[in-house]
Amino acid sequence: MPIGGAENKTSHSVILQRFVELSGGPEAHIVVLPAASALTDTGDRYCGIFAQFGIASSYCLDIHSRAEANDPACVEILHRATGIFLTGGDQVKLLSLIGGTLTAQIIHQRFAAGAVIAGTSAGASALSQSMIAFGRSGSVPSQRMVQLAPGLGLIDSITVDQHFRQRDRMGRLMTAVAFNAAIIGVGIDEDTAFIITPEGQCEVIGSGGVTIVDGSELEYSDIHLAQRHDPIAMVGMRVHTLTHGYSYDLNNRKIRRPDLSVHLPVVLKAVDAP
């Protein structure tokens, strides 16, 4: 469950509430990993918020070194997590701490066992296999605009970008997809989440939008020819912008609209009727 950052953190938060529900509601055991953050209170702050939703337990697992991330005693709490929450900060810092460690292994085990893994901002980027580490902002693609690195790899068919609308990241997401159009680009706005089931069924929730960059019909790109910071030519990129209530199927790249029938004027409904 990647979140685009800056989500509503009150008890009315659509996003955090959904995370708590999916993690088991009153039976949820939530572990917060603030390793991406440079601030000292990030983890405790989220624990306090989750506690307000009336869950079974919340715990801040503050990892400061790879040694800790590999210490079974340190990370034992993860084994009973039904929900794991990766905070914002810097995805490179997060991966440099936990990449290839016992902590990452247990996260994968819990994910396979049905626990919900959520990440906001840097934590969202870290979920994918092909992770956007950093890059430049801008509407349109150019060479060296995006630096990719291996992420946690909980989902390998997408690459996630966050603070998407707010930080003008269309160009770098298109560039990431142009490297290998097998990957679906998912740009998530602030206060917006993209809930992905293990079966690849996705749902947009929150106040912003999710931009899908789909290279399945890409006819050509000259990313292999563009030098330095040259603009990159791309022919046939498909772009969707989806908002609250839209669904997306990662398997066939099909979109389902929310039921808007209440908004439709009667005359339009009549046209659709048999």
Place this chain on the structure above:
Amino acid sequence: MPIGGAENKTSHSVILQRFVELSGGPEAHIVVLPAASALTDTGDRYCGIFAQFGIASSYCLDIHSRAEANDPACVEILHRATGIFLTGGDQVKLLSLIGGTLTAQIIHQRFAAGAVIAGTSAGASALSQSMIAFGRSGSVPSQRMVQLAPGLGLIDSITVDQHFRQRDRMGRLMTAVAFNAAIIGVGIDEDTAFIITPEGQCEVIGSGGVTIVDGSELEYSDIHLAQRHDPIAMVGMRVHTLTHGYSYDLNNRKIRRPDLSVHLPVVLKAVDAP
């Protein structure tokens, strides 16, 4: 010939040189209209640049009022123009001065007679029928992000945006296209031009790129439902980014790549051979 602004203004300028060539080279009579600009020397500066290319004549037609724009004596010079150049500035200022005047009529007459009409920055926006008057920057579309107004209408199938990459204008161009997908969105980077023949054959030249937003396969947009500054949902937008040498056919929306055979490794060429 819309130009994305900030074009190279030396005697090596690919863009200004092409404009001069298309206008007749040594036989060119070029009239510069700086009405969009708030600066007093914009027109004279361009006249000086064009003179360096060795043309027959260049003239700065400085229009300060609608009365002047309607005065046959004032604008008589336009009748012999083989090339007309609209400078940057503010497209709203330009249209408020010449919209519906004799000046605009003569520009249309000269265009029909084969003269080249070029515009840079604000002057580029002014060429289309559906003109982007102003708007907000950003990578992804939201309601009220773009204000459209009638432009000069020399070309009605596209809407032009400029300084495209530099000012992050993907969102507002997508929004403009979502209003009516009959219109092709053309976002032109700085120091880049999109040469359009009367037959609708287009060519990209310059150091940046041209982004094409093609709504012909748009399956759905909720632009009619989005309130205030809500994000807009769009399903099935096609986006191309084209660079120097690419061609685009406005009639069938087909792209032709530049001949890159010199760059292709031998093994790839062999695959294409019969």
